Amino acid sequence: xxxxxxxxxxxxxxxxxxxxxxxxxxxxxxxxxxxxxxxxxxxxxxxxxxxxxxxxxxxxxxxxxxxxxxxxxxxxxxxxxxxxxxxxxxxxxxxxxxxxxxxxxxxxxxxxxxxxxxxxxxxxxxxxxxxxxxxxxxx
Numbered sequence: 001x002x003x004x005x006x007x008x009x010x011x012x013x014x015x016x017x018x019x020x021x022x023x024x025x026x027x028x029x030x031x032x033x034x035x036x037x038x039x040x041x042x043x044x045x046x047x048x049x050x051x052x053x054x055x056x057x058x059x060x061x062x063x064x065x066x067x068x069x070x071x072x073x074x075x076x077x078x079x080x081x082x083x084x085x086x087x088x089x090x091x092x093x094x095x096x097x098x099x100x101x102x103x104x105x106x107x108x109x110x111x112x113x114x115x116x117x118x119x120x121x122x123x124x125x126x127x128x129x130x131x132x133x134x135x136x137x138x139x
Contacts, residue, residue: 005104009134015040015058017051018131019071022108024061036060039069039092043083049073055120055130057112059105070101072109074116080109111135 006025013021015037023031040058044051056073067087072080085092086099093099101109111134119130 002103007104007107007135011132011134013134014131017044018056018127019044019051019073020057020112020131020134022057022059022135024059024063024104024108026062026064029062031060031062033060035067035087036069039085039087040071042092043069043071043085043094047083049075053127055116055127057108059101059108061102061105063102068099068101068105070105072112074120078116078121080113080116108135 006028007022008025008031009020009022015021019040021033023033025031036058051073054073054075056071058072059068059070061068061070069085069087069092070082072082075081082101083094084096084099084101085094115130115133119126119133
């Protein structure tokens, strides 16, 4: 059964390249982000993307059974690319035939779609304004 999950972010939650960071917690407890940061660095290195100039966001999701790292970035004018890594007993796995983002992640993705339109795809692109825009949650 669906229950809301705690989603957190802040305007200063950026990695070294300006990727916006979010956390989602199934338990409502704060997410320990240390393992996620290390995996995020690996995923970024595996791609030929100029991260410092690319609008992007990452979700560190402590799910009910596993930890998920969702990295999304905008490219080709208006396409959203993504990578999903899951922490298994064997370590982090990125396998799109087994794992994807989930319905709680879609809440962040929907906000990010709207933020992209408002700040970068509206005729006056402003990546700093995009990076400052965050999903606000009242729970």
